[in-house]
Amino acid sequence: MSNVPDDRKYTDSHEWLRLEQDGTVTVGVTHYAQESLGDLVFVETPQVGRRLKAGEACAVVESVKAASDTYAPIAGEVVEANSRLAEEPERINSSPYEEGWIMRIQPDDASDIEHLLDPEDYEQLLAEAK
Amino acid sequence: MGYRTALYDKHSEAGARIVGFAGWDMPIQYASQIEEHRAVRRDAGLFDVSHMAIVELTGAEIKDCLRYLLANDVAKLKEQGKALYTCLLNERGGVLDDLIVYRLADGHYRGVLNAATRDKDLAWIRAQSKTFRAQVEYRDDLAMLAVQGPEARDKVLRVLPSDVAAGARTLAPFTGCERGGVFASRTGYTGEDGYEIMLPADHAPALWDALREQGVHPCGLGARDTLRIEAGMNLYGQDMNETVTPLECGLAWTVAWGPAERDFIGREALEAQRRAGVQHKLVGLVLEARGVIRAHQGVRAGELAGTVTSGSFAPTLGKSIGLARVPIDIGERCEVEIRDRFLPARVVKPPFVRRGRILV
Numbered sequence: 001m002s003n004v005p006d007d008r009k010y011t012d013s014h015e016w017l018r019l020e021q022d023g024t025v026t027v028g029v030t031h032y033a034q035e036s037l038g039d040l041v042f043v044e045t046p047q048v049g050r051r052l053k054a055g056e057a058c059a060v061v062e063s064v065k066a067a068s069d070t071y072a073p074i075a076g077e078v079v080e081a082n083s084r085l086a087e088e089p090e091r092i093n094s095s096p097y098e099e100g101w102i103m104r105i106q107p108d109d110a111s112d113i114e115h116l117l118d119p120e121d122y123e124q125l126l127a128e129a130k
Numbered sequence: 131m132g133y134r135t136a137l138y139d140k141h142s143e144a145g146a147r148i149v150g151f152a153g154w155d156m157p158i159q160y161a162s163q164i165e166e167h168r169a170v171r172r173d174a175g176l177f178d179v180s181h182m183a184i185v186e187l188t189g190a191e192i193k194d195c196l197r198y199l200l201a202n203d204v205a206k207l208k209e210q211g212k213a214l215y216t217c218l219l220n221e222r223g224g225v226l227d228d229l230i231v232y233r234l235a236d237g238h239y240r241g242v243l244n245a246a247t248r249d250k251d252l253a254w255i256r257a258q259s260k261t262f263r264a265q266v267e268y269r270d271d272l273a274m275l276a277v278q279g280p281e282a283r284d285k286v287l288r289v290l291p292s293d294v295a296a297g298a299r300t301l302a303p304f305t306g307c308e309r310g311g312v313f314a315s316r317t318g319y320t321g322e323d324g325y326e327i328m329l330p331a332d333h334a335p336a337l338w339d340a341l342r343e344q345g346v347h348p349c350g351l352g353a354r355d356t357l358r359i360e361a362g363m364n365l366y367g368q369d370m371n372e373t374v375t376p377l378e379c380g381l382a383w384t385v386a387w388g389p390a391e392r393d394f395i396g397r398e399a400l401e402a403q404r405r406a407g408v409q410h411k412l413v414g415l416v417l418e419a420r421g422v423i424r425a426h427q428g429v430r431a432g433e434l435a436g437t438v439t440s441g442s443f444a445p446t447l448g449k450s451i452g453l454a455r456v457p458i459d460i461g462e463r464c465e466v467e468i469r470d471r472f473l474p475a476r477v478v479k480p481p482f483v484r485r486g487r488i489l490v
Contacts, residue, residue: 038159038162038163038352039162039163039164041164041422041443041450042420042421042422042443042450044420044421044469060469062421062422062443063163064163064164064167064352064356064442064443064445065158065163065352066424067422067424086420
């Protein structure tokens with residue numbers, strides 16, 4: 001079973017990003033990222049309305065072991081953050097691609113998404129990391 | 131590739147994630163670190179601690195030698211098998227290591243040193259013991275397992291050879307017994323009851339399997355760390371080091387001041403510090419906001435400033451806790467600097483958890 005869904009894009013820092021019908025993008029961390037981090041115990045999501053540059057650290061996911069930054073895959077404005085993660089950070093472990101999403105961004109330029117990794121490229125990156 | 135313990139293959143079979151630790155390839159976790167932690171608080175967990183350095187300390191003058199080398203006094207070990215927790219100090223009173231010493235027989239003690247400080251410790255002990263008729267031998271032929279938790283003792287007694295089990299069954303806390311090359315002691319690093327077992331390395335895999343069959347949960351170094359923080363136990367290199375004396379890191383109770391005529395390395399420095407007044411102490415912190423306390427974060431309380439030495443999410447409390455070195459007159463509250471924000475915390479006296487119960 002692939003842990004890299006083919007309906008979205010990826011970064012080499014292990015975020016995923018999915019373009020929604022309303023033109024916003026949903027961002028989270030990948031299965032590989034959550035597995036590497038271990039049991040998540042705290043997630044700090046960005047403020048709604050915050051302007052993000054591509055590659056900017058914008059959320060913190062902390063496991064029992066360590067804190068790790070999550071980076072904005074593209075430039076834009078945060079339009080929603082997953083408030084459930086405050087109470088249930090372990091959602092990222094159990095459902096990294098659905099319930100464990102971190103934020104939604106309104107992209108400055110939707111074509112920026114094209115520059116990110118396709119699922120096959122990301123799988124290739126994971127294969128090389130092993 | 132680092133050193134491997136006799137249980138390396140067992141860890142791999144159990145799906146461990148292996149990390150480098152003080153030169154050893156050790157399991158950090160198997161599946162969920164939090165589940166491993168809970169297994170120890172509620173049932174029984176199994177740790178491979180074979181990376182720790184077991185040393186035999188023997189010779190006609192070994193007792194006098196250890197009374198000079200160690201800040202705690204091995205003369206307290208009146209009975210065979212009794213254990214002593216102590217610091218090894220330099221002349222400035224700084225902590226070179228913390229260790230447990232067992233008295234195995236007349237003229238025979240066994241010490242358990244930290245893996246990260248092993249070579250430094252052995253060189254120091256050998257150099258300082260030159261004037262005594264004493265020998266130091268590193269036992270790399272032994273493995274060491276820790277089995278910890280409310281069900282640990284029952285489960286261990288079911289699988290130990292019957293002569294060892296007979297001896298181990300009636301052990302008081304902080305004592306051990308040896309039968310046929312297997313040493314079992316009622317000690318640990320988790321705040322729970324249980325045993326630590328030293329045995330020939332080639333017998334360790336069979337004991338590991340037998341304990342797994344009893345349903346003892348394998349636990350990695352990750353859970354070992356969160357358990358010891360909850361138990362308020364120091365970790366060498368983190369909560370103390372060569373620049374810190376036992377009086378500044380919550381270990382004053384391990385310094386044996388009496389008898390006054392006993393000279394031990396570091397005594398003069400500690401006495402001077404005690405006369406001048408100790409300026410810092412190690413306290414517990416309980417974070418009262420969301421977030422995670424981590425080592426090296428700043429602590430402030432008004433004008434007073436300190437540093438977190440250990441911190442983590444504490445699974446038993448469901449919030450973050452830490453240990454911090456702070457000025458001696460800190461009050462009951464402080465703030466911890468986490469990513470440029472100052473979050474409120476309570477200052478408490480460790481331990482946070484003992485025998486499964488939350489104490490703070």
